[in-house]
Amino acid sequence: MLVVMTIERSEDDLLVAELDATQSATWREMRELVASGAVRDCAVPWTTTGGSYPIYDGPVGQARNVLVMVGAVTPLYDWMNNGTPALSAHGTLSPPDAIRAATAVIRGERFTDGVIAKAAEDGTMHAVLAALLGWYDERRPRP
Numbered sequence: 088m089l090v091v092m093t094i095e096r097s098e099d100d101l102l103v104a105e106l107d108a109t110q111s112a113t114w115r116e117m118r119e120l121v122a123s124g125a126v127r128d129c130a131v132p133w134t135t136t137g138g139s140y141p142i143y144d145g146p147v148g149q150a151r152n153v154l155v156m157v158g159a160v161t162p163l164y165d166w167m168n169n170g171t172p173a174l175s176a177h178g179t180l181s182p183p184d185a186i187r188a189a190t191a192v193i194r195g196e197r198f199t200d201g202v203i204a205k206a207a208e209d210g211t212m213h214a215v216l217a218a219l220l221g222w223y224d225e226r227r228p229r230p
Contacts, residue, residue: 099183131204159189166191185218
């Protein structure tokens with residue numbers, strides 16, 4: 088007799104499974120952003136001509152790019168109905184909540200100018216990067 092078992096994975100597990108730990112150069116880039124504090128509570132400039140929108144060059148643009156490249160922005164999280172998770176009292180996030188926050192922030196920018204800027208200014212962007220880097224450090228192969 089053949090018995091088939093279905094193992095359901097939690098939403099947290101599914102989100103974390105989307106991360107690409109093979110992107111070592113991108114994870115190094117993320118480490119440099121976290122170590123430098125370049126996206127911790129930083130102000131983002133806005134244009135003053137031809138409409139007002141944020142300018143995402145430098146560290147904030149780099150942070151946005153690394154989040155996309157490592158798979159932290161995912162269609163698995165229904166950000167429109169759930170929003171951005173709040174930071175803990177210590178200003179941190181769990182890795183699954185970091186993925187939720189990254190998805191909500193990066194996707195939210197498509198609909199509202201300044202979502203990424205707010206995340207950089209209020210510490211969310213730094214917390215996302217730090218949480219994901221912690222996850223990576225726990226899982227990466229040791230020499």
